[in-house]
Amino acid sequence: MAQRWLKIRVDLVSGRGDALRPSPGRVMLVPPTATFADLGLGVDLAFGRWDVTRRRSFRAGWRGRHERRGSGKGDLAPERIVHGSMTRGMRFEYLFDDDEKWVHECVVEELVARRETVGGAPIPVPILGWGTIPDQFGRERPDDVDLTSPQRPERRHRGTAKPLDLAAVRQATREEDVAALLSAVEGRDLGASLQQVGDALMRAYRSAGAADQRRLVAPLREIETLLGHRAWEGDDVLAEEIGALLSGSERRVRTLSVDIEELSEVMANGGEDPGGYLHLDTGEVVHAFLHHGMDDLTVDRLVDEDDNLWIYVDHDATAAYADMAAFAQAAPDRLAGILSVAIRGRGAIARFRRTVDELDLWDDWQVFSDDRAFGRARALLRSQGIRPV
Numbered sequence: 001m002a003q004r005w006l007k008i009r010v011d012l013v014s015g016r017g018d019a020l021r022p023s024p025g026r027v028m029l030v031p032p033t034a035t036f037a038d039l040g041l042g043v044d045l046a047f048g049r050w051d052v053t054r055r056r057s058f059r060a061g062w063r064g065r066h067e068r069r070g071s072g073k074g075d076l077a078p079e080r081i082v083h084g085s086m087t088r089g090m091r092f093e094y095l096f097d098d099d100e101k102w103v104h105e106c107v108v109e110e111l112v113a114r115r116e117t118v119g120g121a122p123i124p125v126p127i128l129g130w131g132t133i134p135d136q137f138g139r140e141r142p143d144d145v146d147l148t149s150p151q152r153p154e155r156r157h158r159g160t161a162k163p164l165d166l167a168a169v170r171q172a173t174r175e176e177d178v179a180a181l182l183s184a185v186e187g188r189d190l191g192a193s194l195q196q197v198g199d200a201l202m203r204a205y206r207s208a209g210a211a212d213q214r215r216l217v218a219p220l221r222e223i224e225t226l227l228g229h230r231a232w233e234g235d236d237v238l239a240e241e242i243g244a245l246l247s248g249s250e251r252r253v254r255t256l257s258v259d260i261e262e263l264s265e266v267m268a269n270g271g272e273d274p275g276g277y278l279h280l281d282t283g284e285v286v287h288a289f290l291h292h293g294m295d296d297l298t299v300d301r302l303v304d305e306d307d308n309l310w311i312y313v314d315h316d317a318t319a320a321y322a323d324m325a326a327f328a329q330a331a332p333d334r335l336a337g338i339l340s341v342a343i344r345g346r347g348a349i350a351r352f353r354r355t356v357d358e359l360d361l362w363d364d365w366q367v368f369s370d371d372r373a374f375g376r377a378r379a380l381l382r383s384q385g386i387r388p389v
Contacts, residue, residue: 006030006086007110007127010043010094014065015102027128029112030082034124037078037218040094041225042124043104052226053187054097062091062105078218087111123225164188166196166367173200178212185219192330192367194230195374198223198238199260202245206389220246232326234375237382255389258283258381264373266313267380274315280384281309288312311384319376323369324352330368335359 011025026046030039040056060074076085076092086092086108094104165184172181181204190197201223205216220242227239244250258278262285266276273289321343328339342348342355356365381388 004083005032005112006083006108007112008039008082008086009107009109010046011105012047013103013105015100025129026126027109028124029127030124032081032083034082035079035221036076036082036094037221038225039082039124040078040096041222042126043094044096045225045229046126046129049096052222053185053190054099057095057098059093059095060085060090062093065103079214123228162188164190164193164197164367166193169197169200173203176204176207178204178208178215182215182219190223190226191230192364193371194223194227195232195234195238195260195371195378196367198227198242199374202242205245217246232372232375234377234379234382237378238375241387251387254280254386256280256283256381256386258386258388259285260374260377260388261370263313263380264370264377267315267377268319268373270315270317270320274317275313277310278313279310280386285313313380316376319372320349323372324348326372327365327368331361335361 006029008028008030009025010028026043028039028042028046030042034042036058037056040058041052044052056078058076058078060076088108088111090108092106094106096102096104165188168184169181172178172184181200185197185201198220201216201220205213205220208216224239224242224246227235227242241250263278266278266285266287269275269287269289271289273287276285276287276290278285324339324343328336328343330336331339338359339352339355342352356362378388
């Protein structure tokens, strides 16, 4: 019984936003290890929502009115395993976003035998129910943020998630302040910074006490799932590391205290002396141009070439263009066309950077490109049998 999956039908029945309109329900296939938080995120993605960092809560039974988290009888904890609470025919409520109050009726339709789910995804996924529907703010696309009208000025910018302040995330990480870290990421747009935020949350989890670790589980699970859907290079590695950390099943491989940001900068270093060096014992990272530049100076070399624990980390010349193309593709239509033209032909990198600056997208580009670089650095470490800590 414990190995059976659940087939759960989810219907959106009420909400205060402007976007509620008749739409097909979703039938979710839920693995036996999934929590209610995992199910909620899977449902949100299945319903086409882009801003998925809002609060979620669940309640046993069906009342048709679900006000807020922890406000009524029968609350189901987000970290609780779905399978352990459900049998065929049971109903429960799912509330997404305390402000807009999107209420879903959930019905367990069937218990599916393990043999019928071989190769199934390890997270809740939709297997039935499609169609074009808006997200919780009425957007048909992630970049559709103009929901205003002369009749409803109070709706201005409601469709845009709050931007993430990575400086606040880094400061909270340095100070080992779990409360500040959670506050910095809750309700924020994490889409282009999953590697950086995931790395910060994992570091916090490893050094936190039991109570704070419990608070970090839900955002880590959310990052894990979002990484699986985004699927940039290295996202699968980080998602696997998060899952192993939370389940206590981390692989017994070489661990290395290495600064992912420094390593990613070395990998992005082009020019006459591209790349750099990584020490497999200390985690020290040295740019190639710094090491080679010591030849004519009367100081010790930064890299001891007799030490066979130094490995050369090469520069990927194709990565920069791939990042620019991906950024252009992810931009709103009007900007995507401009950026796509900027990366054509000779001088693409310099022209792209000027264009990004002129369009006031430099900060967005930095977050985006840094996250892709983090992923490549993590993938490189995996190829060397190393898990960063």
